[in-house]
Amino acid sequence: MTAARQRILSGAKPTADSLHLGNYIGAVRQWVDMQSQYDAVFFIPDLHAVTVDFEPGELARRTRTVAAQYIAAGIDPEQSIFFVQSHVPEHAELAWVLNCITGFGEASRMTQFKDKSAKAGADAATLGLFAYPTLMAADILLYQADLVPVGEDQRQHLELTRNLAQRFNARYGNVFTVPDATILKATAKIYDLQNPTAKMSKTGESPNGAIQLLEDPKIAAKRIKSAVTDAGTEIRFDADAKPGVSNLLTIYSTLTGRSVAELEEAYAGKMYGHLKVDLAEVVVDFLTPLRNRTNELLEDPAELDRLLARGAERARAIASVTLANAYDKMGFLPRAGR
Ligand code: TYM
Secondary structure, three states: OOOOOOEEEEEOOOOOOOOEHHHHHHHHHHHHHHOOOOEEEEEEOHHHHOOOOOOHHHHHHHHHHHHHHHHHHOOOOOOOEEEEHHHOOHHHHHHHHHHOOOOHHHHHOOHHHHHHHHHHOOOOOOHHHHOHHHHHHHHHHOOOOOEEEOOHHHHHHHHHHHHHHHHHHHHHOOOOOOOEEEOOHHHOOOEOOOOOOOEOOOOOOOHHHOOEOOOOHHHHHHHHHOOOOOOOOOOOOOOOOOHHHHHHHHHHHHHHOOOHHHHHHHOOOOOHHHHHHHHHHHHHHHHHHHHHHHHHHHOOHHHHHHHHHHHHHHHHHHHHHHHHHHHHHHOOOOOOOO
């Protein structure tokens, strides 16, 4: 008998008009690489998207855009389970259970909550934002995921997920697999092009700091060419002393498959301008087909919706079993007729 394949699970929020290059390099790329060796679950966490200000008129379009970007990047919706979080009500249901075993202090220590609530102000920060990490834990635990490929900024949420799984299992009986984060050191944090000590994000201060996967590749090329570097001249990887140049080398290396050492050698004695011009071309060559394919997929929203509906059915078949098991262990009165 062959052992069951390990399961991986991950997702990216539909909080902007496009995913950015940090999402791709830090996460989506790993998913594509891993999906054939693992039993894979990829979803679009739209319930997470409403924990901060959002436009109701934009949410559905952004959700479909992320779905199209997953497929354009190489996620195979037949091979992998691919769905929208709000289509599977078990996520919100298990999140409630997890809220009831999470300490107030424990949730208060989540750095993303601290950052986001500080930005939003005390009244604008909602209970939903506070409970964001328990919903994320529910996303993972419902599917008994073994591995969760994410960027560095999700590490603390994964730690909490592990703690909650262990706590539930110890308190009520064994239900959940305790997952591990898969965070690739070299690409775990892609930095803002204008502020290379901050991570590239959907809400960075300068629009020039991020490369949007759906934007005009010519604009992306300009952003690479105007990336902040340093007053030196040497093209060398040194994340502390040369964060801007190091970030460009990481992006270059990931998109071409050439190692950083090989790039350092190839650019020895050359100027930053050379590196930027070449990388701008690499980025354009990467973005152009990805963007075209995404737009093509978006022209047929009915087909995307069909794939997502099919994925939600597959997801529910797994999630409903885990939730029923958790309820059972907790001693809820079973619903008659089930
Ligand atoms: P989100 O939508 O912010 O980002 C999606 C993925 O992209 C990674 N990422 C980065 N990686 C490297 N460099 C960057 N600059 C960068 N910016 C973002 C993130 O680490 C993430 O892996 N909470 C999650 C979504 C989520 C989730 C889940 C993920 C909800 N439920 C369950 C895994 C499992 C988030 O906000 O990702």
